[in-house]
Amino acid sequence: MTVDGTISLVSYTESAYAGPAAGAAFDRIAHDYDRRFTDSLIGRTQRDVVWKVLTRTFQKSDKVLELNCGTGEDAIYLAGNGISVVGLDASRQMIARAKQRLQQKSPRIPPVFRELPTERIGELRAEKQFDGVFSNFSGLNCIADLAAVACSVARLVRPDGRLVLCFSTRFCLIEILYYLVLGRWRTALRRCKGHTDVTIDGVSFMVYYPTLRKIRQSFAPDFRLYSCTGIGVAVPPSYLEAWARQHPRLFRLLRRLEERLAALPILRSTGDHVLLCFEKVS
Numbered sequence: 233m234t235v236d237g238t239i240s241l242v243s244y245t246e247s248a249y250a251g252p253a254a255g256a257a258f259d260r261i262a263h264d265y266d267r268r269f270t271d272s273l274i275g276r277t278q279r280d281v282v283w284k285v286l287t288r289t290f291q292k293s294d295k296v297l298e299l300n301c302g303t304g305e306d307a308i309y310l311a312g313n314g315i316s317v318v319g320l321d322a323s324r325q326m327i328a329r330a331k332q333r334l335q336q337k338s339p340r341i342p343p344v345f346r347e348l349p350t351e352r353i354g355e356l357r358a359e360k361q362f363d364g365v366f367s368n369f370s371g372l373n374c375i376a377d378l379a380a381v382a383c384s385v386a387r388l389v390r391p392d393g394r395l396v397l398c399f400s401t402r403f404c405l406i407e408i409l410y411y412l413v414l415g416r417w418r419t420a421l422r423r424c425k426g427h428t429d430v431t432i433d434g435v436s437f438m439v440y441y442p443t444l445r446k447i448r449q450s451f452a453p454d455f456r457l458y459s460c461t462g463i464g465v466a467v468p469p470s471y472l473e474a475w476a477r478q479h480p481r482l483f484r485l486l487r488r489l490e491e492r493l494a495a496l497p498i499l500r501s502t503g504d505h506v507l508l509c510f511e512k513v514s
């Protein structure tokens with residue numbers, strides 16, 4: 233099957249594989265995802281940091297493969313900057329929503345959205361290699377074998393190509409302090425053991441919290457890490473949206489603080505997410 237009729241980049245073979253549980257879980261919340269996260273104050277603040285890095289990394293006419301693209305917010309943004317995007321996600325409903333939003337925005341080079349779990353990108357056959365691969369907000373935290381994905385990614389990306397990957401961290405200082413104050417120490421430390429079972433609307437799946445060292449090792453030797461930015465170091469995780477709305481002045485202060493703290497060694501790894509940039513070295 234040809235995934236991309238317009239820019240004719242990629243094809244893969246359809247199969248009866250049911251897809252990961254995370255895809256089924258996100259199906260349940262796809263209709264409400266943008267209200268709950270994309271359009272929230274905290275979600276917007278976190279995404280703005282990613283967009284700054286994206287515009288520095290990719291240029292007009294680049295071709296980018298986006299993994300776990302969700303409802304397509306970033307793909308549509310990149311398309312508005314003249315970048316061709318193929319966006320993949322395991323959730324049929326998230327992809328349906330991305331296609332729906334595309335009709336409303338109609339960018340000049342419309343992204344191509346398709347349902348495909350990241351575990352299956354090894355099946356993609358690209359006519360031309362991508363200039364880069366992008367993954368935002370923890371889709372790669374749902375992957376058990378990151379090294380296998382990195383291997384497939386290496387095949388799909390051109391020499392000197394870039395990766396921009398946003399992971400949930402293993403150690404989120406604000407989360408730990410917040411839940412410890414509430415006396416919920418199990419929740420406070422849920423990321424620290426490296427994986428945890430998450431349930432969304434009755435569907436459970438495993439989320440992994442690899443260390444920076446483990447991520448770097450998984451993408452070596454094909455990719456070299458050249459930049460690391462903290463996201464949500466001063467600004468709290470998105471489940472504290474109600475608090476952020478009740479305290480607009482304090483939130484603005486935290487946003488300003490975030491700009492200073494996000495680049496500081498050690499501290500930048502203690503946020504909600506970390507944004508990693510790799511270049512292909514082979």
Ligand SMILES: C[S@@+](CC[C@H](N)C(=O)[O-])C[C@H]1O[C@@H](n2cnc3c(N)ncnc32)[C@H](O)[C@@H]1O
Pocket residue numbers: 252254255258259270299300301302303304305306320321322323326348349350351367368369370371372374375
């Ligand atoms: C927190 S959302 C992020 C969505 C989007 N990248 C964004 O920035 O809003 C995580 C996304 O990862 C997708 N996902 C989870 N596991 C996946 C997998 N194994 N393969 C592909 N997508 C996956 C989910 O369906 C969901 O859309």
